[in-house]
Amino acid sequence: MECQFQSVLPSPTVSTGEKNLTSRGRATRDRIVETAARVIMARGVAGTTIQDVMAEAQVSTSQVYHYFSDKAALVAAVIEFHAGLAEPAEPADPDSVEKLERWCRNAITTQIERDFVGGCELGSLASELAETSEGVRIQLVQAFARWEAPLRRGLRAMRARGELRPDADPDALALALLAALQGGILLTQTRRNIDPLRAALTTVMAQVRSAVITPSP
Amino acid sequence: MECQFQSVLPSPTVSTGEKNLTSRGRATRDRIVETAARVIMARGVAGTTIQDVMAEAQVSTSQVYHYFSDKAALVAAVIEFHAGLAEPAEPADPDSVEKLERWCRNAITTQIERDFVGGCELGSLASELAETSEGVRIQLVQAFARWEAPLRRGLRAMRARGELRPDADPDALALALLAALQGGILLTQTRRNIDPLRAALTTVMAQVRSAVITPSP
DNA sequence: CACGGACTGGAATTGACATTCCATTTTTGC
DNA sequence: GCAAAAATGGAATGTCAATTCCAGTCCGTG
Numbered sequence: 147m148e149c150q151f152q153s154v155l156p157s158p159t160v161s162t163g164e165k166n167l168t169s170r171g172r173a174t175r176d177r178i179v180e181t182a183a184r185v186i187m188a189r190g191v192a193g194t195t196i197q198d199v200m201a202e203a204q205v206s207t208s209q210v211y212h213y214f215s216d217k218a219a220l221v222a223a224v225i226e227f228h229a230g231l232a233e234p235a236e237p238a239d240p241d242s243v244e245k246l247e248r249w250c251r252n253a254i255t256t257q258i259e260r261d262f263v264g265g266c267e268l269g270s271l272a273s274e275l276a277e278t279s280e281g282v283r284i285q286l287v288q289a290f291a292r293w294e295a296p297l298r299r300g301l302r303a304m305r306a307r308g309e310l311r312p313d314a315d316p317d318a319l320a321l322a323l324l325a326a327l328q329g330g331i332l333l334t335q336t337r338r339n340i341d342p343l344r345a346a347l348t349t350v351m352a353q354v355r356s357a358v359i360t361p362s363p
Numbered sequence: 364m365e366c367q368f369q370s371v372l373p374s375p376t377v378s379t380g381e382k383n384l385t386s387r388g389r390a391t392r393d394r395i396v397e398t399a400a401r402v403i404m405a406r407g408v409a410g411t412t413i414q415d416v417m418a419e420a421q422v423s424t425s426q427v428y429h430y431f432s433d434k435a436a437l438v439a440a441v442i443e444f445h446a447g448l449a450e451p452a453e454p455a456d457p458d459s460v461e462k463l464e465r466w467c468r469n470a471i472t473t474q475i476e477r478d479f480v481g482g483c484e485l486g487s488l489a490s491e492l493a494e495t496s497e498g499v500r501i502q503l504v505q506a507f508a509r510w511e512a513p514l515r516r517g518l519r520a521m522r523a524r525g526e527l528r529p530d531a532d533p534d535a536l537a538l539a540l541l542a543a544l545q546g547g548i549l550l551t552q553t554r555r556n557i558d559p560l561r562a563a564l565t566t567v568m569a570q571v572r573s574a575v576i577t578p579s580p
Numbered sequence: 581c582a583c584g585g586a587c588t589g590g591a592a593t594t595g596a597c598a599t600t601c602c603a604t605t606t607t608t609g610c
Numbered sequence: 611g612c613a614a615a616a617a618t619g620g621a622a623t624g625t626c627a628a629t630t631c632c633a634g635t636c637c638g639t640g
Contacts, residue, residue, distance in 0.1 A: 318562040
């Protein structure tokens with residue numbers, strides 16, 4: 147039931163087993179992936195059956211297996227789906243304290259709106275799948291990288307502009323921010339309480355702020 | 364396969380369905396729990412079958428079902444096992460910057476020794492089980508609380524002693540530290556690289572240090 | 581030493597789920 | 611319009627894993 151994820155290694159990056167899709171086909175495929183993403187988000191990979199997805203997406207067995215060789219392939223598509231979702235959301239990098247704080251507030255608001263139910267899309271998948279197959283693990287690394295990139299670019303830009311002290315480490319701060327988000331969401335989800343996420347993000351942001359060169363008045 | 368976790372609610376805290384155990388019985392029970400903890404740590408709850416545990420622990424079906432009503436009960440015992448493991452490890456609360464740093468170093472060393480394979484015992488369980496049943500969720504909250512308590516007590520003691528600035532929030536710092544640990548381990552596990560965990564802990568610790576009142580020389 | 585409860589063995593049952601198979605319909609390229 | 615490819619339907623298969631059942635053995639206690 148998990149073993150199937152151990153044979154996905156062939157393609158190091160992502161199996162681009164693209165077929166010739168008609169517009170109707172693409173629509174169906176997309177619907178399956180989106181539905182799977184939603185169901186998996188709620189019940190986890192192992193807790194999600196193909197039948198669940200079929201019922202939710204209103205498709206038949208053949209349709210799922212027409213577009214995906216097996217469950218592992220569907221899961222891979224879901225990871226891609228989530229990785230891609232980060233991009234268009236934020237058009238520009240958060241390259242100021244204000245923008246970084248907006249990023250944090252946004253994360254906090256999202257969890258509150260969800261009533262603290264459910265974890266991080268990528269974090270949950272990573273926790274469940276990181277050890278199942280090397281191919282999936284690499285896919286997850288790349289997905290996280292896409293989330294981290296804007297933060298890192300933003301912080302690097304700030305330092306390049308001289309807004310951060312030269313001894314500040316933008317890469318480390320970006321990683322710390324991402325880690326605070328992941329850990330904060332996990333604890334917040336478990337406790338059904340925003341405190342952990344808020345404390346984690348606030349603490350790291352305080353550190354960012356203390357690296358900011360305040361223009362002498 | 365997951366559904367079974369939805370009927371564990373009856374006992375809000377932990378089903379103390381203690382039976383009359385002889386010393387032999389307790390030994391067998393302990394062996395089952397320890398083995399299950401190890402296997403689950405490696406393959407996740409859903410990825411672990413009772414048969415896996417049976418084989419590893421050298422016990423028969425009857426033995427497992429003699430001590431645990433079902434898989435959910437076994438998982439509950441595993442959570443308890445991990446929660447209890449935190450206690451004796453650190454006899455005293457980390458109530459100084461040095462001790463806190465030792466705590467961080469210890470976490471980092473542990474991950475390195477594991478070659479970054481595997482996540483946090485509790486974190487992985489929380490991510491997988493937080494939404495499966497209210498009973499398990501509460502159990503996880505309590506388990507995390509047992510990990511957090513020493514940190515919080517230590518930081519509170521520091522402030523009480525006047526070593527931390529009065530405006531510093533020990534509870535928030537303790538939460539931030541725990542979140543940094545969780546998120547850091549997750550990213551480190553996924554990337555097979557210590558950077559995220561180190562960056563997360565270092566950043567939060569820097570914030571702790573900046574809240575320390577340096578004795579004027 | 582006999583009795584009852586704790587403990588253990590292992591086969592049998594049952595249901596769920598991923599995947600396969602065969603048949604049918606729809607769309608595309610020419 | 612027509613052959614080929616794409617898309618769809620849905621039943622059938624086979625495996626695997628949780629749980630149940632029926633005995634049997636060990637051990638403390640009266």
